[in-house]
Amino acid sequence: MDQPTFNNLSESILIRLGYPDELMIYTNNLTEAEQLLQQHLPNLILIDLYLDQSKSISLIKKNNKIHPDAHIIVLLAQQETSLLFDAIQAGVQGYIFHEHTEAEILNHIKTILRGGAPIHxxxxxxxxxxxxxxxxxxxxxxxxxxxxxxxxxxxxxxxxxxxxxxxxxxxxxxxxxxxxxxxxxxxxxxxxxx
The missing domain is CATH 1.10.10 (Arc Repressor Mutant, subunit A)
Structure with missing residues (x-):
């Protein structure tokens, strides 16, 4: 799934879950993302691990220190199980696969927001x-x-x-x-x- 398509899909899902459009912020730059996380109090963070895996994992760890109550969900390919394990070790609360349907993405986000975690x-x-x-x-x-x-x-x-x-x-x-x-x-x- 390309980034603009995923951004549109995730925005649509989050609006259905009650997140106001004007409070959603997107960036494809991890340095900018880190700055945004220092300036805002996020509730839900979606990180595409394809941007830069090591920097993304580092960003997850940093965010958990700054905003321990924020829900972090990573986006990755289904066959990337060891990378997903690394992300969980870094402190993510869930994941979405590029291959997931809109319904699956919605269900995973709902599971995370109600305090659970997805597993396959x-x-x-x-x-x-x-x-x-x-x-x-x-x-x-x-x-x-x-x-x-x-x-x-x-x-x-x-x-x-x-x-x-x-x-x-x-x-x-x-x-x-x-x-x-x-x-x-x-x-x-x-x-x-x-």
Whole structure:
């Protein structure tokens, strides 16, 4: 999805969610974005990781120190799971794939705004394999610290691997969806603490 198309689509979605058009600011320049973040009090930040991956990750970390309550969502390609993991480690609350439909983008943003976090099969597999790699290597480097998942968090990731959505998991174990989304958000927070 090219930037102007995504800007128009995201603007339309955010207006539907109640964000006033006059309060939305766009830039394709990360230096300018950093300046804007210092001048404004953002509620929701969308960052395209294709602009410059290392500078984008750095911007996410800086923003979390300046505006810890802002919701940060990254935009990237679906096959970029390791980059998504890096972004979660930097402190993002969610993601949107270039391949997502308008409905999927809307659902991801709604999930994030109500305190949850999105997850898909490849990310669940990546998180679980991160655990396996740690258990097999027992390295002492900071990068290889384990993610201390609870039994329910591991179960949720495995059910995502089995092809269930968070909604289906909530129905299967008979709990409200927000509880499942809360567990997923908790997994994000554990990754951010690595």
């Amino acid at each position: 099969c490849a990310l669940a597999q990546y998180i679980l394999s991160h655990q396996l790699n740690f258990n097999n290597t027992r390295s002492t480097t900071a990068i290889n610290h384990p993610i201390h998942l609870t039994a329910i968090e591991s179960d949720i990731l495995n059910l995502i691997l089995d092809g269930l959505s968070p909604q289906q998991i909530a129905q299967q174990i008979i709990v409200p969806l927000y509880i499942i989304e809360g567990y997923i958000k908790n997994i994000y927070q554990k990754i951010a603490c690595l």
